[in-house]
Amino acid sequence: MSEATGTSPVVMVTGAAGNLGSAVVRELAANGTRLVCVEHNSEALEKLADSLPESSEILLIGGMDLADLTSCQEAVEKTLARFGRLDALANTVGGFQTGPVDETGVHQWDQLFHMNARTAYAISAAVLKPMQQAGYGRIVHVAAAPGLKAGANQAAYAASKGAVIRLTEAIAAENRDKRITANCILPGTIDTPQNRSAMPNAKTNSWVQPTDIAKLIGFLISPAGGIVTGAAIPATGRI
Template identity: 35%
Template structure:
């Protein structure tokens, strides 16, 4: 990824804290991270060396708004790789689940993926190079009880990514999706306890897989659904 310009959504989140340093270690020349507010970036800033931080751009953006996403991407010098980490998790029995929450889950998990992929792809086609990496979930292929909205929206991420991969055959653009099980983030530890955390996927480990898919080395991988399950 040396010299590449990377769009990294969710770069300040629990997963992003592992992925962002990995992207920088791989040699990206610039990493653009959209943020909702300045506080989101402080935790990440404390984990980066000054030389690495100098290559990071924090840009205010709303990924649920197409105009905001388009402006974010149009202002980048290039979009060599788009890594979309943004997503959310919620639970509830299907017969008790509200339509409002269902729509929110799809907006956060699937619609943001669509908007980021759509406008990144537009830039990539113009330069005949690009790597798109999205984040699905084990639940997309192994759905569980009380996870209908989450699993359905993540299955949509898989379908969207594979459709893009098919659309871009014959170009130097690829699209692939990683499928983590439980990720060892502070939020997941708080929600589920840390008793089984040693079996969960480390953000840095998932970051290594993501960075490979976002690199020139993965030129022959298109539409791959890559399981990253740890020991769960």
């Protein structure tokens, strides 16, 4: 329930049709949360919406590049027009590429900063305004452990996820007295079809289930999650 009015909260999930995003959408839809599902791929979004309980209240925003600030602001405007409020953001957009610094070139650096860091910045900037006006909000980004310390072949990925962690800390500090929290999650390898096909011989029993990360996100965006802010939380264990 939303703290302010007792009605269902409104949560924006970005990357909503992705592996983690769709798990977050299903987890929240099952709790009666009103959802704003944001995605690149409109077709994948429609398919996801068709698989949800009929009673779900959902606004679909497809064909959107989250790295574009104007598009993010428009998505927030559509959210407010439909639901009149925006309680939380669960941002799962991001991507992964590897390679040694002397071989990959600056293109990969720019691409991963665009995909991981610029997206997180743009959507944060857009959602903060209505949250500040309401005096309540929850923001969760998805970073990764290399954002704390890079390994070989991870320069661009690690630096771009490090940027997400620093962004999260700054948002938390700027909004500490406004009842708005910002946290990010550092998942271990997520059990996805793509990872299974890329690493066919891996021991998958240490991988993290998207549904378990979705539950953690569910707590962080709840009113009770207000006790946690500015954190980079490892999600590497098992339920």
